[in-house]
Amino acid sequence: xxxxxxxxxxxxxxxxxxxxxxxxxxxxxxxVLVCETLFGSRGTxxxxxxSSRLFVVRRDQDIYxxxxxxxxxxxxxIFIGLQRSEEELAGKSRKAQLVQVxxxxxxxxxxxxxxxxxxxxxxxxxxxHSQYSTQVSILSAxxxxxxxxxxxxxxxxxxxxxxxxxxxxxRLHVCDVDNMVREVLSSENPSKHELFWNVVDIFVLQGRMDxxxxxxxxxxxxxxxxxNMYKILDxxxxxxxxxxxxxxxxxxxMELKWQHWHEECQRYLQDGTFASxxxxxxxxxxxxxxxxxxxxxxxxxxxxxHFLVTRLLYSHPTVKPMELRFYAQSSMDLFLGGESGPEPxxxxxxxxxxxxxxxxxxxxxxxxxxxWFVAHLTDLLDHCKLLQSxxxxxxxxxxxxxxxxxxxxxxxxxxxxxxxxxxxxxxxEYGRVYLELHIERIPLNTEQKALKVLRICEQRQMHEQVRxxxxxxxxxxxxxxxxxxxxxxxxxxxxxxxxxxxxxxxxKDYCERGCxxxxxxxxxxxxxxLLSDRLTFLGxxxxxxxLYGEKRFSEAAKLLLMLMTAHIAPCSxxxxxxxxxxxxxxxxxxxxxxxxxxEMLRLALARNLARVIVKEGTLEGS
Amino acid sequence: xxxxxAKFVSQKISKARWxxxxxxxxxxxxxxxxxxxxxxxxxxxIWSVGDLGSVGLNGEYQGEPQLLCDIRHNGDVMDMQFxxxxxxxxxxxxxxxxxxxxxxxxxxxxxxxxxxKAHYHVDQDTSCGxxxxxxxxxxxxxxxxxxEDGRINLFRAxxxxxxxxxxxxDSSTLHAVTFLRTTEILTVNSIGQLKIWDLRQQRNExxxxxxxxxxxxxxxxVDRHPNQQHIVATGGQDGMLSIWDIRQGTMPVSLLNAxxxxxxxxxxxxxxxxxxxTCSEDGSLWHWDTSTDIxxxxxxxxxxxxxxxxxxxxxxxxxxxxxxxxxxPTKDRMEITNLIPxxxxxxNTLDILGPCLVYGTDAEAIYVNRxxxx
Numbered sequence: 001x002x003x004x005x006x007x008x009x010x011x012x013x014x015x016x017x018x019x020x021x022x023x024x025x026x027x028x029x030x031x032v033l034v035c036e037t038l039f040g041s042r043g044t045x046x047x048x049x050x051s052s053r054l055f056v057v058r059r060d061q062d063i064y065x066x067x068x069x070x071x072x073x074x075x076x077x078i079f080i081g082l083q084r085s086e087e088e089l090a091g092k093s094r095k096a097q098l099v100q101v102x103x104x105x106x107x108x109x110x111x112x113x114x115x116x117x118x119x120x121x122x123x124x125x126x127x128x129h130s131q132y133s134t135q136v137s138i139l140s141a142x143x144x145x146x147x148x149x150x151x152x153x154x155x156x157x158x159x160x161x162x163x164x165x166x167x168x169x170x171r172l173h174v175c176d177v178d179n180m181v182r183e184v185l186s187s188e189n190p191s192k193h194e195l196f197w198n199v200v201d202i203f204v205l206q207g208r209m210d211x212x213x214x215x216x217x218x219x220x221x222x223x224x225x226x227x228n229m230y231k232i233l234d235x236x237x238x239x240x241x242x243x244x245x246x247x248x249x250x251x252x253x254m255e256l257k258w259q260h261w262h263e264e265c266q267r268y269l270q271d272g273t274f275a276s277x278x279x280x281x282x283x284x285x286x287x288x289x290x291x292x293x294x295x296x297x298x299x300x301x302x303x304x305x306h307f308l309v310t311r312l313l314y315s316h317p318t319v320k321p322m323e324l325r326f327y328a329q330s331s332m333d334l335f336l337g338g339e340s341g342p343e344p345x346x347x348x349x350x351x352x353x354x355x356x357x358x359x360x361x362x363x364x365x366x367x368x369x370x371x372w373f374v375a376h377l378t379d380l381l382d383h384c385k386l387l388q389s390x391x392x393x394x395x396x397x398x399x400x401x402x403x404x405x406x407x408x409x410x411x412x413x414x415x416x417x418x419x420x421x422x423x424x425x426x427x428x429e430y431g432r433v434y435l436e437l438h439i440e441r442i443p444l445n446t447e448q449k450a451l452k453v454l455r456i457c458e459q460r461q462m463h464e465q466v467r468x469x470x471x472x473x474x475x476x477x478x479x480x481x482x483x484x485x486x487x488x489x490x491x492x493x494x495x496x497x498x499x500x501x502x503x504x505x506x507x508k509d510y511c512e513r514g515c516x517x518x519x520x521x522x523x524x525x526x527x528x529x530l531l532s533d534r535l536t537f538l539g540x541x542x543x544x545x546x547l548y549g550e551k552r553f554s555e556a557a558k559l560l561l562m563l564m565t566a567h568i569a570p571c572s573x574x575x576x577x578x579x580x581x582x583x584x585x586x587x588x589x590x591x592x593x594x595x596x597x598x599e600m601l602r603l604a605l606a607r608n609l610a611r612v613i614v615k616e617g618t619l620e621g622s
Numbered sequence: 623x624x625x626x627x628a629k630f631v632s633q634k635i636s637k638a639r640w641x642x643x644x645x646x647x648x649x650x651x652x653x654x655x656x657x658x659x660x661x662x663x664x665x666x667x668i669w670s671v672g673d674l675g676s677v678g679l680n681g682e683y684q685g686e687p688q689l690l691c692d693i694r695h696n697g698d699v700m701d702m703q704f705x706x707x708x709x710x711x712x713x714x715x716x717x718x719x720x721x722x723x724x725x726x727x728x729x730x731x732x733x734x735x736x737x738x739k740a741h742y743h744v745d746q747d748t749s750c751g752x753x754x755x756x757x758x759x760x761x762x763x764x765x766x767x768x769x770e771d772g773r774i775n776l777f778r779a780x781x782x783x784x785x786x787x788x789x790x791x792d793s794s795t796l797h798a799v800t801f802l803r804t805t806e807i808l809t810v811n812s813i814g815q816l817k818i819w820d821l822r823q824q825r826n827e828x829x830x831x832x833x834x835x836x837x838x839x840x841x842x843x844v845d846r847h848p849n850q851q852h853i854v855a856t857g858g859q860d861g862m863l864s865i866w867d868i869r870q871g872t873m874p875v876s877l878l879n880a881x882x883x884x885x886x887x888x889x890x891x892x893x894x895x896x897x898x899x900t901c902s903e904d905g906s907l908w909h910w911d912t913s914t915d916i917x918x919x920x921x922x923x924x925x926x927x928x929x930x931x932x933x934x935x936x937x938x939x940x941x942x943x944x945x946x947x948x949x950x951p952t953k954d955r956m957e958i959t960n961l962i963p964x965x966x967x968x969x970n971t972l973d974i975l976g977p978c979l980v981y982g983t984d985a986e987a988i989y990v991n992r993x994x995x996x
Contacts, residue, residue, distance in 0.1 A: 069632040073986045080966050415634055415660045418967060418984050446698060446715045446754045447770055447795055447812075449660065451859070452968065452984075455883050455903055480743040480753070482772060484794025488812040488840055492859075518793035524815060524833050 013055050021052075030412035031058040062370050063413050065135065067119055071112040072410070075376055076419045078104050082383060083426050095155070098384055102150040105376060106143055113139040141345050142373050144173045148352050149360065149377060152321065154384055159320040160243035160251055166309045167207050174306045177202055184215075191219040197279045202300045204283055205310045209237045226277055233280055236265055236287060243317055251318050258317060262288065289315030295334060304335035305349055321355070328353035357381060361398070375406035375423075400427045404434055411438040421456055436462055447473065447485075454492070467493050474498050478505070484521045487528070487535075496532040503534035507541075507573060516542060533568040544580070557584050557596050564603055578604055625993040626961075627685045633658035633665060635982025637702040640975040641668075644707065650976045650992060653690070655710055655724075657699025659970075664699060666712060666731060667692035668724055671978075671990050687990055693722065693731040701758045701798075705779060709734060711765050717741035717752035719767050721779060737777060737784070741769030757798040759807070766807055768796035774809065776821060788826045792817070797842045802851065802868075810856055814838035816866060832872045834864065843888045848895045853946055857885030861902055863910075865946050875947050880958075881906060886970050893976065894995065901972045905965030907981055911957040912946060961991075 013034055016023055022039040025032050034055040062068055082101050089097060113136055120132035151157050151165040171177075177199070184193045196215070203212035213234050220230035241257040249257075265287050268274070274281035285293035294301075294310055301307050308331035312319050319327065328350055332342065342350070344367040351359035365374050381387055382399040403423050410420035420438070424431040439457060444450040450473050457465040470493030477485035483502055490498040509517050516522055522542045529539040540563055547556035560581060563569055569577055581604065585597050636659035640651040652671050658664045669687040697716035705711050710722045721735040741753040753771035760766075763779040772792040776785045794812040802808045805822050806829075814837070817828035834841075840859040847853035854866045856874075861881030864874035881902035891897040898910040962969065967984035974980075979991040 066632045069986060070630040073630055073632075077964070077966055077985065081964060414662055418634075422966070446700070448698075448700070448754075448756075451884060452903065459883075480771070482743075482770070482793065482795070484772070484792060484811070484813050485770070488794050488838075491838065518790075520815065520817075520828070520831060521793045521813060524813070524831065524838070526814075526833065526838050527836060528838050 011057065013057055015053065016055055028412075030409050031056050033057075062135070063409060063416065065131075067112060067115045067132075068135070069416070070115065071108060072372065072416060072419060074108040074111070075105060075372070076422065078108065079376060079379065079426075080422055082380070095384075098380065099150065099155050101383075102146070102154045102380060105380070106146055106150070109139055109143045109146065113143070138368070140173075142368075145345075145348055145352070145360070145364065146373075146377060147173065148349060149381070152324075152352055152355065153357060153381055153386055157321070159318050160254065161245055162321060163243055163309075163312055163317050163319060164245060167313065170306050170309045171206050171208070174301070174303055177206070181211075189222070190215070191222040198300060200279070201283070201286075201297050204237075204286055205294070205297060205301060205306070207242070207310075207313050209240060213237055226280075229274055229277055229280055232268060232273055233283065236261075236268070236284070239264075240287070241317075255318050286310075287314060291334065298335065304332045304346070307331050307335045308353075325354040357386060358398070361402075365402075371402055371406035371409055375402040378402050400429055400431075403427050404430060408434065408438065411441075417442055418452075425460075432460070432462075435460070436465060439465060440468065444469070444472065467495060469493075470495060471498065474502075478502065483518055487521065491528045491531060494531065499532040500534040503532065503538040504570070506538055507534075507570070511576065516545070534570065537563065537568040537570070537573075553584060554596075557600070560584065561596060561600055561603070564600070564607075574607070626989050626991045627671075627687070628987050628989050629687050630985075630987045631656075631667075632986055634660050634984050634986055635970060635988055636699045637971045638980045638982045638988065639702050639704055639710075639973045640978065640980060641707065642704050643975065650978050654687075654973065654980050654990075655702065655704070656982055656988060657695065657702045657712060659698035659700075659715075664695045664697065665692045666695050666699065666702070666710065666722055668729075668731065669988070671992065685990070685992070687988060691724070691729045691731050693733070695720070698754075700754055700756050703758055703760045705760045705765070706762050709779070711758050711760055713755035713758040713767055713769075715754040717755055717769065717771075719755055719758060719765070719775075719777065721765075735780065737775075740767055740775050740777075740784070741771045741773055743771055756796060757809075759799050759801055761801055761804060766799055766801075768799045768809055770795045772796060772811075774799070774807075774819065786821065788819070791819070791826065791828075794840075797840065798844045800844050800846055802846060802854075808844055808846065808854060810841035810844045812840035814841055814858070816841065816844065816854065816856060818868065830868070830872075832866060832868070832874075834858070835873050835877075842884055842886060845888045845890055847890050847946070848892050850895075855888050855890065855898060855946075857888045857900055857902075859884050861885050861904065863888065863898075863900055867947055878910075880908060883968075886968070887972055889972060889974055891974055891995075897995070899972055899974055899979070901969035901981060903968040905962065905967055905969060905983070907961045907969050907972060909957075909959045909961055911959070912955075 016034055016036070020040070021036040023034055024037050025034045034057060036052040036054075038052070063072075078101060085097060085101075116132050116136050116139060120129055120136060123129050123132065147169055151162070151169060155165070157165045180195055180199050180202070184190050184195050184199050187193045190196060196219070200212050200215050200219075203209075203215065216230060216234060220227055220234075239261055241254055241261055243251075243254055265284060269281070269284050269288065274284050282293050282296065286297075289311065291311065294307065294314070298307070301310065305328075308328055311331060312327060316323075316327070332346065332350060336342070344363065348360055348363045348367065351363055361374050361378055364377075365371070368374070378387070378399045379402075387398060404427055407420040407423035407427075410416045410423070417438070421435060424435040424438075427434070439453060439462070442449075442453055444453065450469060454466060454469050457469065470489045474486045474489035474493075474495070477483075477489060478501075483505060486502050487499065489495075490502060506516070506518070506522065519542075522538060523546070525535065525539045529536050540559060544556055544559045544563065547553075547559060560577065564577060581600050585600065635656050637657040639655050641653040641655065643649075643651055654669055654671070656667050656669065658667075668690045670690050671685065671687050695712060695714065696718065697714035699712055700715055701713040703711050705721065708724050708726070710724065712720050712722060714720065717738075717740055719737045719740040720733055722731050723734040724731055739752070741755045742751045743753045744751055753769050753773075755767050755769040757768045758765065764785075765777040765779060767775045767777065768791075772790055772794065774788040774791045774796070776787070778785050792809070792811050792815075796809050796811050799807055799809045802818060805820060807819050807821065809817050809819065809828075811817070814834040816832040818830040820829045823829070839862065841856045841864075842859060843857040845855050847855075852867055852869045854868055856864045856866065857880075858864065861879075861883055863878040863880045863885065865876045865878070866874045880900060881904050883903035885900050885902045888898065888900045891899070894913070896911065896913040898912075899907065900910070901907040961979075969981050969983050972979065972981040974994070977992060977994050979994045980988065982988050
């Protein structure tokens, strides 16, 4: 048994009072049932005969939020597409394909976040509002983590492009700059706005040089005295070397240029060029990668990972992926400064920077309440061939374990079970047996639902489940006196025994009433008649009646004889058959019929004789 | 494919229907209704589709369906049909049939009338005796419903009791119903039979019974050719499309191997009946196109003015008839297109009116294509 790494969280079941009554519990597929027993807390029958209450404790409430259903459905489509995508594509095109899949997942998360936000602001119920708002922040965190994993693991950005991707990541996710920018730009005198320098600073911190320069030019035009300073700073910002995405320069070239530029900035700072303007001086220090200067802008950056990326931008733009961990750890320490411990999100991001994929997945599993995120992310990483076959102690690998958990959770939902089927399909080891167990427990309230479940079972050759479902539906139909429906279900399952049961019902009805019910069924059995002997007999017997009714006596007689000789008539029916034979025997027809009558008589007598012998024989023997 | 607009709606869609257009309308339909299933809280929703391509106030793509209103529905929505511009008749899995009214002035839905126990098993008074109502068809003010209890009901809107009920009309489940003529209906059942019922006659027997050859595969849907009333199309549990000529014989004229699983709905295009649409549990939606190229017609049909055009139109109709009824569908070219590129879960429903197609899936999404036959 593995050790616990975290204390299990305590869940209080509101209304359940163990001091009043002893409680018992049972595990379900995705929930726990807690029930009050008759016994009091001291083990005697003090609880009294009052009614017991049943509590259903669910870990994952999220699955019932309407808006999240879109996430589950859309991501299901992406998941299936990924499983079906060609494995033959190798190298760059495969990687591009996987990056696209990752982007698709992220856009689905963002769309869901948008909808959830809309739901939060449009609801009047404060409890719902808080639930939706929480969900928005959870989704936002998920997208943040996923995006980082995409950069580091799926795309596996190399030194150079790595920094550019991280800059994009920070610009997209961390701190909302746009509102501030809009406020400043829309004012009459932007350079005099109190937030002006904040905006310039944040642009610089995020490496958005053009936008920073554009704003600075406004300051320059408003303040002619600082034109010289501005020109120099502007020039420095323009010349700053950045890694390129294409192959236009090698890393070494870039590093050389950067070193050169860094020294130039250093010179200007030491010469005191910006001494008269503290804002510009601080910007120059930031450009030089001065940690203290950058840390001063803590409030603007809001998070340690923004600080990390800014640090890298200005001190080590050609950082290699494997070097990230050192910078990440020190950034977090410097930023948090020992004031507060890391939040779960911080731990997860740190694990990502350290390239500890398994740790990321584990932390996310603990922090999030349902398996959606980890199941899909792990599946994607598995497709990138990044997860070693890390076998868990109970046999399946991590990807499969997470998918099984997620799909099982779907099956506990009254409607989302259909999605779960496809997830089980792509779990090679245990998927099938999980599916077999879950699919039997789906309530079948209409025939159409039963047909859908049946189709799922048939497509996967789950014969036992097919038989069982058809039997249940056939029994239901039989109980409701819908013999045609019952027969239809038996035909689907090729269930001869049930077809026999149904035919017996018909024959019984006939014996009681003297006429057939549901002629439209019996007259039109077609090849399904051959499903069981009894059914064939029923069909043929009805045909006999029809022939007789049409006065085609010779054919009727031939048929009756055949029925008697073919051994498909049930013993209980022999009397009826013989009685049917009587009027035929009294017919005055041609010789053909005469011979037949004689045959019938002989046969009937012989049978009767045989039965008598057997009966007497048995009595004597007993 | 680019003209298809998808929207995820957090409910599995069992039925989608375009609101019928007023008689003299020129523009394409822009409002449709959907019904959901398999939810604890099923809903009937009315959606509006604006102009394609234009962008709304918030920058959202205007072509996306916008929810106008919805209302709770008890039980799964098994079938749905517009009675007129404002009223929708809905068949429920509880055995109830409800008429909802869409109030367009304040965009709300209300339940106008309900027949609570339209379909039931054995005993009407036992509480759990409800049987699902599986099909409903309207011809204002008449409403015909069929169900899992093998019963056929004829209702009249605004009349409390059923005008006529045929108990035990069928020993198996009736899956769908449609009007053949104003006084005759067609039903299909779960033992592969197509039956014609004459509602003028008082006897509770079908006037004609047709069966499939071979295995009695259950039939799930039926539709009649809009102009040629003797041509009927049905879809079966094995995904087979059968075309019947009810003037002759008791067996289908052609059997077309179509889908890999149950065919849920079949529709002739109401104004261009040489187009047929089917959707299935296997996740595909097929467009069957038997319209042949004009250039292939003999040259004498192209000469002259209007009268010849009329003539050629007539002849085209005739050749179309033969296309559906021909024994060799490959001879008269039939183009079959799957309209869904990446199929996943079942397409439960489709509806077509003018150039507009709407379909709904078990993946909780609605798709609208407003430039189908362009």
